[in-house]
Amino acid sequence: MTDYLIKNGKIVNEGNTFTGDILIQNGFIAKIDKDIMPLGGVKVIDAEGNYVIPGMIDDQVHFREPGLTHKADIASESKAAVAGGITSFIEQPNTVPNAVTQELLEQKYQIAATCSVANYSFMMGGTNDNLEELLKTNPRNVAGIKLFLGSSTGNMLVDNPEVLENIFSNVKLLIAVHAEDEDTIRHNLTVYKEKYGENIPVQYHPLIRSEEACYLSSSKAIELAEKTGARLHVFHVSTARETALFRNDIPLKDKKITAEVCVHHLWFTDKDYEAKGNLIKWNPAVKTEKDREGLWKALLDGRIDVIATDHAPHTLEEKNRPYTQAPSGGPLVQHALTALFEACKKGKITVEQIVEKTAHNPAILFQVEKRGFIKEGYYADIVIVNPEEPWKVEKENILYKCGWSPFEGEEFSAKVTHTFVNGNLVYQDGKVNSVNLGQRLLFER
Incomplete structure (x- = not known):
């Protein structure tokens, strides 16, 4: 070489x-x-x-392989990732089939070994009935366990309190959670469906997948982690209210409970739904300007530990469906780092802090071997x-298989x-x- x-x-x-x-x-x-x-x-x-700078370690992506490769695949999205300065990614288990057995998990590693331009890890998925499989997960070569406490793409909802406590009590690996309260979301969705039918204006997305839904789920997960001693990582915190749940008075290496924020929650607000529509429909939802400012504050004072993308592409055809049929998620790996440098130019964050939150801290938090630093x-x-x-995001320079970007x-x-x-x-x-x-x-x- x-x-x-x-x-x-x-x-x-x-x-x-x-x-x-x-x-x-x-x-x-x-x-x-x-x-x-x-x-x-x-x-x-x-x-x-x-x-x-050290390459970004993106601790949450959905590259859609196997089973959803009309949206994306490991080859296409890893190319987009390296074009965006992401050198390592941790992919989530809600592919088809869901990666909820050791055999299915290893099949994803085998695919990546043949085609990934970036370094890779895949999370093992938890369900209401696979604790035995979770306990077989090798801590040396698997990033952690992923639990969906709110349903999202793939619908791997874990909603049995007894099962959750069992997982938190017995799994020694890092447990990462998608935290939104399902009952709250279902109630809110019913209210808006009664009023608008299938064509709910997307502006109501943050009121359906609400602050309350996020806080209720995050606080419960944290309470359970404190009770059981589990190592908990809360993905894509999206509200200012949730940031009060996390600590900044101890070093990251000693934290048992950590948090992540995603680029889209730092960039967009609910004011952008009018122009962007379903293109910025994510779970959890992009919320208010107050929430965005609260996330920035918590990121910079150390309550939020890492920045990720939650890269989750869908086709434009899927995104153009009515609200209740349009999937949540969007492509981000190619543009996340440059968006953060834009925030740096505006004085919101320093280059040193970008490196800390995108490279150093993911490496510390996941205990990644010999990566995340220039040493x-x-x-x-x-x-x-x-x-x-300067450069402009245009269709011609977008590398995502889905062919579009919310930053276009x-x-x-x-x-x-x-x-x-x-x-x-x-x-x-x-x-x-x-x-x-x-x-x-x-x-x-």
Whole structure:
């Protein structure tokens, strides 16, 4: 494989930014120094003026394979991911069939081994009756257990309180939850259906999948984790009210209960439904400006630990259906990092904080082995970002299999120019160069 020397970049790592060079050899970061002399056979990349950061570890994606590949597949979405500076992803179990046995889980790993450009892990899915299978999950090479406490795409609802307590009491792996209270949502949906039928205006989505539904479910999950000692990670927190449930007075490595926020909840508000319609219909719903500001505050003060995408593509045909028939979710992996750099330009977050929340903290939280930092001896999962290279999101440059983006028409100031995965230059200046170079993530447990 080719060795590389990245010269003169603004290297961002562990809260510091400094100008320096990075030597990549045999897939790893071999040396970080001020002025490394090029060796014979090493390809030099001049990164002067550009940020050099660890690749984003996206802890929640839905790449739709197997069973839903008309929307997306691991090959297509991993290409979009590396184009967006995401070098590792953790995919969710609500594919078809659901990944709720060890055999079905391993089949997903086998698919990724043949086609993923990015590094990968797949979560094992919990149900009301598969505790025995959950307990067989290998903590060394599986990211964790996923539970849907509110129904979403795939409908893997776990709603039996006794079963939940049993899972929380017995599973030693990280348990990640989609937390929305199903009874509250069903009641709200009935109210709006009586008024509007199938054509409920999408503006009511955050009132159907409401703040109360989110808070009720998140608080119950946290109460159960505290009671049982389970390691709980709450996915896609979407309300300001929920942020009060999380702590920022202890180091991340010591937290038993952690939280994630997604890019769309940091970017959009309920005011955007009028223009975007079902394209920004997610579960949990995009909510108010007050909620968005509360999420930013909690993210920056340490109550929320990581930023992810919840990348969940559907076709435009599916999205254009009436509200009750249009699925929730949207594609995000190609545009998440540049959206965060746009927020940085507006003064909402620093580059150092972006790196902390997208790379360092996911690596710490999931105990990912030798990734998430720019350190000698670590895998060379590295992204170069030009902060002053404006570009516009257009159909022609969208890599998602579904062919659309909620950011379509948006002009971003920063651009990902290079992405390295395991030392391989997989993306450069708009082109994915290689395939099947991702590796299965391992965890230090």
